[in-house]
Amino acid sequence: MDFTRIFESLTQNMLSPIPLCFALGIFAKLIHGGVKIPKELYYSIAIFLLMAIGFMGGHELAHEVLSHGIANVWMPAVVTLLLGVITPITAYVILRYVGRMSVYDAAGIAAHYGSTSAVTFAVANQFVESQKVASEGFIPTLVTILECPGIAIALVLGTLLAKGRADADPDMDGESGGKNQHSRLGEALHEVVTGQSIMLMAGMLIVGFVSTAFVKDSLVPHEAKPYFVQMDLPKVDDHAKPAEPPKEATKPAESAGPESQVELTPEQIEQQEKKKQEDAARKELEAKLHKVDERLALVQHVETTEKWQKTPFHPFYDFFNSKGMIFRGALCIFLLEMGLVAGERLGDLWKVGPFLVSFGVLWPLAHGFLAAWMGHLAGLSVGGSTVLAAITSSASYIAAPPAVRLTLPEANPTLSITAALAITFPFNIAFGIPIYFEMAKFVAGQ
């Protein structure tokens, strides 16, 4: 891998507003600054982000399904499900047998890492777009697939393995034994599937899909999308030489040979002059036509945009547009708050120990690579594989903690939250996403 390219990706990423707001939050906390984001604002933005991600995902999924059927979608979905099953298991095994953690702690942390962080998805999406690579728009579907199985599997693992030990130990208080744990597990699983994250994202996915697929005038025409990544305007280079004329102009002179130049009659010289003038005129005309083409394309783009903006669908698209200004601005505020929270948790890094700190960096790297590779095999683009790598390697800190608290209260929440919020999330935002991008390019053979 080319390390100068990786370094460039890293700096490009770190100097964009979203990671910088995160850094600002950490800094503000470290110097005991007075920045305090109101809780309700934090929750409101979280709701908006989840709804927007889901809605746009459903909209793009409708686009994809209506134009290509499920051909490009089913394999990434299967791969994502597979990753959602693998990740909690590998996390549990490593934490339990390499990190020597208790069953509860290992399962609790595995539940976090088996799931995903929607915010990491949003940041990864912004990064991929800033790199001007194509990415699939239906990836929120994959985010929802990845969210639940990981938590469920880790919790079931923890409950079953802990139950085995409780049964073997006759001194343990029967009240916290098997029966109670099963009902707690059931309740936690119910909450995982009906919790805010998944309900908003999956629910809005359906809303976006249905309102796009079955309603007239809601498909955004390709020419109306306002970001130049989707615009394929012909590029005009005023200094480019057109391909054919020079050869024609020099052919008669070459075939004539050096000795015949002396013998050219005035008429032939006049003919050559005329030809040169005609060629020059043709060149000029072609250049003008190029510019006319470009202007035509621009006019068409503006007309289509205007036509589409008169449909009733476009305000929803504009508001929830995850590439739009509202989303990006809200994401900045949200990441500022996350920086504040992470900054507060930095003090806990000493408590959790070096193993968990290294786990929080190395496990995401390993599984990011796995996801980038599997994404490529499933047919995702480089951008799509990058985002898949980012969401696979991310750890949930909203959906997972309450589920773990309910089912495995013996698990120490400081470990899991610190690992997810103070180690893995900052790592992914600052370094991980650009690294996964380079991994995805490497796997695709670029």
Place this chain on the structure above:
Amino acid sequence: MQLHSLKLVTIITESVIAEQVCDKARELGSTGYTLTEATGFGSRGARHDGPAINTRIEFVCPEPVAVAILTHISRQHYDYYATIAWMTDVTVVRGANYDTTRD
């Protein structure tokens, strides 16, 4: 006007299980409860920022009910969840409201 002496039970615990505690309290005889959000600091770590929040649960009930609830919490929750609980004496009007045993 008749005044009744009852107990005010206050439980401060993690929001994740607040609902469970309230349901159990009603099961053991309380006629209702009041919830407030709380932040703070304790032996299990600070909770004064970010999304992690505590809930303060309060309700008025007769002493046997209060004792039953506190016993349940000390057995079930103290080991696993950040919880503190206490009861104090209160004097109320309309004591029948808070007592499910009387009718």
